[in-house]
Amino acid sequence: MKERTRRIWMTVAGVLLSGVIxxxxxxxxxxxxxFQVLCAGLNHVIPIPFGILYTCINLVLLVGMFVVDRxxxxxxxxxxxxxxxxxxxxxxxxxxxxIPDPGLPVRVGMLAVALPFLxxxxxxxxxxxxxVSTYDVWALVLDRRTKAPFxxxxxxxxxVCVLTGFALLGFRPRGVIGVGTIITAxxxxxxxxxxxxxxxxxxxxxxxxx
Numbered sequence: 001m002k003e004r005t006r007r008i009w010m011t012v013a014g015v016l017l018s019g020v021i022x023x024x025x026x027x028x029x030x031x032x033x034x035f036q037v038l039c040a041g042l043n044h045v046i047p048i049p050f051g052i053l054y055t056c057i058n059l060v061l062l063v064g065m066f067v068v069d070r071x072x073x074x075x076x077x078x079x080x081x082x083x084x085x086x087x088x089x090x091x092x093x094x095x096x097x098x099i100p101d102p103g104l105p106v107r108v109g110m111l112a113v114a115l116p117f118l119x120x121x122x123x124x125x126x127x128x129x130x131x132v133s134t135y136d137v138w139a140l141v142l143d144r145r146t147k148a149p150f151x152x153x154x155x156x157x158x159x160v161c162v163l164t165g166f167a168l169l170g171f172r173p174r175g176v177i178g179v180g181t182i183i184t185a186x187x188x189x190x191x192x193x194x195x196x197x198x199x200x201x202x203x204x205x206x207x208x209x210x
Contacts, residue, residue: 006204007128011076014125015133019084021118023091027102028110031178033118034161034185035135040176041168054085061134069141074131081134111180119188123195127204135161139189150196154189161185 025032032040043053058081065073099106126132132140139157143150162185166177 003204007130008075010124010128010200010204011074011130012079014121014123014128015076015079015084016087017121017124018080018118019087020091021114021121022084022088023093024095024110024114025118025180025184026088026092027095027099028107028114028180029175029178030107030111031181031184032176033188034158034165034181037165037176037181038161038168039165040174041165044169044174051085055081058134061137065134065137069137069144072132072137072140074129076125076128076131077133078131080132084133111183114180115183115187116191118184119191120195120199122188123192123200124203126192127196127200149193151189151193154192155186158185158188 022033022036039050039054039057042057043050046053062073062077062081065077095110102110122136126136126140139150139154142148142153142157146153162177162181166173169176
C-alpha cells in the first residue's frame with residue numbers, strides 16, 4: 001500500500017507540474033513543446049476551435065493506446081486528458097497578469113526554468129507507471145519493444161512532431177516554433193532519462209534497488 005500511495009503522488013505531482021510548466025512555456029513566447037507544434041499545425045489546416053481539436057487528437061491517440069498497449073492507460077492518462085489543459089491555461093494567464101510585458105531576459109529565464117522541470121515532471125509520472133499522456137506513450141512503447149535507448153527514441157518522436165507540425169504550418173513558425181521548441185525536441189529525451197535514474201527510480205524503488 002505504501003508503494004501504491006507513493007506512485008499515486010508521483011503521478012498526480014508529475015502531471016500537474018507538467019501543466020504548470022506548459023503554461024510557463026507558452027508565457028515565455030519562445031516556442032512550445034513538440035506535441036503542441038503538431039497540434040498547432042493540425043489546427044492550421046483544420047480551422048476549428050483549438051480546444052475541440054486538441055480533445056479530438058487526444059481521443060484518437062487514446063484509441064491507439066487501447067490497440068497498441070493498454071498498460072499505459074491509467075490515472076495519469078485521465079488527468080492529462082481532462083485537467084492538464086486547464087492548469088496550463090490558468091498558469092499562462094496568471095503569469096501574464098503578473099508580468100504583462102516580460103523582456104527577453106525574463107522570457108529566457110522562464111524557458112531555462114521550464115525545460116528541466118518539464119523533464120522532471122515527465123520522469124515522475126513515467127516511473128510511477130499509473131498511466132501516461134496519449135502522446136508520451138509512443139516513445140515508451142518503442143522503448144519496450146526495441147533495443148534503442150529511450151533518450152534517442154524520445155528525440156525521434158519529438159522531431160517527427162516538430163517537422164510534421166512545421167510542414168502543416170506551411171513551413172512558417174507562426175509564433176509557435178522557436179528556440180524553446182528546438183531545445184525541447186533535442187533535450188527532453190536525455191534529460192528525462194537522467195531524471196529517471198537520479199530522481200524518480202530512487203524515489204519509487206529506493207536508492208539501493210535503483
